[in-house]
Amino acid sequence: MDNLGLYFKIAPIAAVLAAVLFIRLRRRDPLIASIRGPASPSKLIVQFLGNMTQLFLAHNYGQWEYKWLKQFGSVYRVKACFGEDRLIVADPQAIKHILNTQTFMHPPRILRTGALVFGESLVSFIGKEHRRLRAGMSNGFSPNAVRSFLPIIIETAKKVAQEWKVPSAPGSSNTVNISEAIDHATLDITSEGGQSCAFQWAGCYLFRIALLGMPINTVQNPNQPIAKTNILDFFVPYIPEFIFRHLLSLPMDSMRAVSKFVNVTQKIIDKKTQEGNATGFEKDEHNMLNMMGMLEVQTLELYKISRREAINQIRILLIAGQDPPSVLLAWTLYHLAKYPEFQSKVREEIRAAREAADGQDLEYDNLTYLTAILKETLRVFPPNPITERVATEDSVLPLAFEVTTSTGERLKQIPIRKGQSSMVAMGSYNRLDSVWGPDAEQFRPERWLEADTDKRPALGPATPPMSFIGGQRACLGWRFGLLMAQAILCELLSEFTFSLPKNSSVRARYWGTEELPVTPEGVKGVMVSVTRICLL
Numbered sequence: 041m042d043n044l045g046l047y048f049k050i051a052p053i054a055a056v057l058a059a060v061l062f063i064r065l066r067r068r069d070p071l072i073a074s075i076r077g078p079a080s081p082s083k084l085i086v087q088f089l090g091n092m093t094q095l096f097l098a099h100n101y102g103q104w105e106y107k108w109l110k111q112f113g114s115v116y117r118v119k120a121c122f123g124e125d126r127l128i129v130a131d132p133q134a135i136k137h138i139l140n141t142q143t144f145m146h147p148p149r150i151l152r153t154g155a156l157v158f159g160e161s162l163v164s165f166i167g168k169e170h171r172r173l174r175a176g177m178s179n180g181f182s183p184n185a186v187r188s189f190l191p192i193i194i195e196t197a198k199k200v201a202q203e204w205k206v207p208s209a210p211g212s213s214n215t216v217n218i219s220e221a222i223d224h225a226t227l228d229i230t231s232e233g234g235q236s237c238a239f240q241w242a243g244c245y246l247f248r249i250a251l252l253g254m255p256i257n258t259v260q261n262p263n264q265p266i267a268k269t270n271i272l273d274f275f276v277p278y279i280p281e282f283i284f285r286h287l288l289s290l291p292m293d294s295m296r297a298v299s300k301f302v303n304v305t306q307k308i309i310d311k312k313t314q315e316g317n318a319t320g321f322e323k324d325e326h327n328m329l330n331m332m333g334m335l336e337v338q339t340l341e342l343y344k345i346s347r348r349e350a351i352n353q354i355r356i357l358l359i360a361g362q363d364p365p366s367v368l369l370a371w372t373l374y375h376l377a378k379y380p381e382f383q384s385k386v387r388e389e390i391r392a393a394r395e396a397a398d399g400q401d402l403e404y405d406n407l408t409y410l411t412a413i414l415k416e417t418l419r420v421f422p423p424n425p426i427t428e429r430v431a432t433e434d435s436v437l438p439l440a441f442e443v444t445t446s447t448g449e450r451l452k453q454i455p456i457r458k459g460q461s462s463m464v465a466m467g468s469y470n471r472l473d474s475v476w477g478p479d480a481e482q483f484r485p486e487r488w489l490e491a492d493t494d495k496r497p498a499l500g501p502a503t504p505p506m507s508f509i510g511g512q513r514a515c516l517g518w519r520f521g522l523l524m525a526q527a528i529l530c531e532l533l534s535e536f537t538f539s540l541p542k543n544s545s546v547r548a549r550y551w552g553t554e555e556l557p558v559t560p561e562g563v564k565g566v567m568v569s570v571t572r573i574c575l576l
């Protein structure tokens with residue numbers, strides 16, 4: 041009986057696996073299969089996952105990907121789940137084509153997960169629906185709208201300084217995990233401190249727990265949860281809808297945390313809508329929805345966006361707006377602590393700018409060395425190093441650099457069949473010797489001050505480097521993210537020096553969609569010694 045029971049449990053799973061494998065093998069494109077790439081790992085258990093474990097679960101993100109880049113060139117093939125052939129694309133011309141034509145879309149995996157976590161939002165919409173919503177939201181990210189957040193950014197940076205608990209006497213220091221306070225800071229900014237915005241009723245505290253409790257923000261017990269949830273991610277396209285709907289009920293810490301986030305934000309959205317309907321949507325609130333004009337009747341009518349839809353964007357703005365700037369700041373502070381010579385130079389630039397501004401707000405874009413440091417950090421450790429697109433029809437990928445197949449054929453372009461998945465590898469593009477020169481691996485901010493910098497292909501906003509992606513799904517908040525980083529760094533560098541404690545080390549870990557710095561124990565963040573100086 042026991043054996044029979046087991047058989048009935050295993051048989052349907054085996055049948056589904058066999059069917060998926062059969063469909064995959066029949067759909068295999070011989071040209072893509074002939075493009076050179078790494079062999080699949082030989083262990084049986086990971087064979088199902090192909091090279092995905094090396095790509096996404098590497099001990100140090102990029103340890104395989106950047107090696108393959110050197111070995112196989114700027115476009116190569118990897119194995120994904122169930123023998124699927126995927127392209128890893130770091131070639132600038134191919135990337136430009138993928139991002140700027142309507143032929144390539146987010147894969148169902150991202151759209152499905154996006155819909156589950158964010159509801160009807162920018163990340164779960166495609167085509168006309170996406171363009172409509174994006175047009176309405178884009179309006180609000182103008183330089184002026186973004187700059188109106190400067191007072192709260194500066195005020196929040198001061199709170200970071202307090203959270204580090206460094207005694208007030210110059211020379212006093214403390215060793216802290218810089219990501220903890222920075223995570224709180226970017227969340228406070230994005231949700232406008234919870235003081236005057238949509239989150240007020242729910243209490244900022246509850247909201248914080250819900251958002252900061254999400255696994256993408258707290259990698260407390262790194263290896264297990266990361267591996268489990270990332271592996272689950274690989275299977276998302278194959279999970280039937282009736283099971284997928286209940287994914288958040290799985291007894292896993294990560295699922296519980298995401299579910300809490302969904303529930304708390306849903307209550308906020310409902311409450312905000314009810315209150316607004318009863319008493320009107322206040323114009324004097326200063327929050328992101330207002331910044332984008334998303335509570336104004338004219339804007340909503342112009343872009344045919346319902347109010348409900350507008351308020352729904354709270355979730356995506358909070359996640360997209362909170363985490364990448366925090367990761368960028370953590371990697372930047374790590375590099376400044378590691379290279380004191382760059383740190384002194386940037387501090388000197390800030391000091392001179394403050395003197396010239398004579399008490400007025402700084403013009404951050406004029407701080408060329410600070411911008412160089414940020415661009416170099418975005419180049420070497422882009423917060424989102426890789427993303428995926430799927431061809432919706434047959435197409436041809438143009439190439440800047442030829443690709444050689446395993447039979448020795450040299451391709452100047454790659455014909456792509458409908459359904460072919462391509463990973464747009466921003467991190468790899470940002471390290472291409474052919475674009476960045478032989479020192480591409482090195483952290484060298486000076487490269488941004490050299491004359492030939494702007495000759496590199498511009499693939500998206502604030503590029504090069506390509507860390508905000510480009511085309512129809514380019515980061516909407518890149519200007520906001522950069523302003524947050526610039527202003528917070530100016531405040532912190534005016535008050536503290538940063539250095540790495542003895543024997544400290546950091547590695548990069550892929551989590552969710554991000555390349556996070558983690559301590560040797562695997563906790564998100566970087567341990568840094570922070571020492572107070574006389575205020576600049």
Ligand code: HEM
Nearest residue numbers: 360361364365368423424427508509513515516517520521
């Ligand atoms: C340093 C900071 C940031 C980086 C490196 C970054 C990077 C990115 C990347 C790579 C994408 C594309 C992901 C994909 O298509 O797979 C993206 C999309 C997006 N980002 Fe950012 N981001 C940053 C800050 C922000 C901020 C501050 C906001 C909002 C306040 C924001 C809002 C968005 C939104 C709404 C999208 C989706 C756009 C769409 O699908 O049309 N981001 N970001």
